[in-house]
Amino acid sequence: MKVQKLPWAGIRMQFETTSIAIDPLFHFPAHFGQPHDPLYPLDEFGPVDAVLVTHHHTDHFDPEAIAAFYGETVPVYVPSLPHALARGGRLTDIREIKPGESFQVGALSVTATDSVDGFGDPQVAWVVQGGEKKVIHCGDTLWHGYWWNIAKTHGPFDAAFLPVNGAVLELPGFTPSHQPISLTPEQAVSAAVVLGAGALVPIHYGTVHHPPVYHQTPNLLDRLTATAKDTVNLTILSTKETMVV
Numbered sequence: 001m002k003v004q005k006l007p008w009a010g011i012r013m014q015f016e017t018t019s020i021a022i023d024p025l026f027h028f029p030a031h032f033g034q035p036h037d038p039l040y041p042l043d044e045f046g047p048v049d050a051v052l053v054t055h056h057h058t059d060h061f062d063p064e065a066i067a068a069f070y071g072e073t074v075p076v077y078v079p080s081l082p083h084a085l086a087r088g089g090r091l092t093d094i095r096e097i098k099p100g101e102s103f104q105v106g107a108l109s110v111t112a113t114d115s116v117d118g119f120g121d122p123q124v125a126w127v128v129q130g131g132e133k134k135v136i137h138c139g140d141t142l143w144h145g146y147w148w149n150i151a152k153t154h155g156p157f158d159a160a161f162l163p164v165n166g167a168v169l170e171l172p173g174f175t176p177s178h179q180p181i182s183l184t185p186e187q188a189v190s191a192a193v194v195l196g197a198g199a200l201v202p203i204h205y206g207t208v209h210h211p212p213v214y215h216q217t218p219n220l221l222d223r224l225t226a227t228a229k230d231t232v233n234l235t236i237l238s239t240k241e242t243m244v245v
Helices: 063-070 147-154 185-195 220-228
Strands: 002-005 011-015 018-022 050-052 076-079 094-097 102-105 108-114 124-130 133-137 159-163 200-203 242-244
Touching: 002 200, 011 124, 011 133, 018 108, 018 124, 076 108, 108 147, 124 147, 133 147, 147 185, 159 185, 185 200, 185 220, 200 220
Parallel strands: 018 050, 050 076, 076 094, 133 159, 159 200
Antiparallel strands: 002 011, 002 242, 011 018, 102 108, 108 124, 124 133
């Protein structure tokens, strides 16, 4: 199984003749300011047979880019939400999935499992298996109590793609909590250990830091490296870089 890192939280996976993308992004939300990393047209990474979306926030679900670069008819799997179809724009094949449901995309087996969004919106983590290799992509989850059940039901994993930027947000209409809405570096290592991950691959960091609206936790890569040492294998991928699982 070959995995390529897309911008922000996205990845593209290829196994045999099947390819999928998880949380592919090209149009960045304006309220987060200018991105600190480049965003590339998605067709630079190659075509896909399906798109998996962890949740409907605009930095994870980019229907305009999906339609433009992958085609309006590409199957797009999203967490079940009453108004999901209304947010699909030109996309004609949006399929709503609940945690626990499984399906096949070519040579890849996919299962939606539990995940927790920082604002309480529906979110899933995606478990993807190709042959004997299995990975999990957790979107921008925060720390939760489902880790042990996920490990028992679906683990162990050859790689876990986990957010690490411990973002603290102050958005209009929301009373500031000053609490991270995604995993901190230390929490990501803990999650990887519980999941039995052969490798922790950090996602969801670097591109956004726009205080006070969006504040990335400081020194995250140094903290991540120090915490992972002698605990879990850490694989850091730059955008467009690939790994073989």
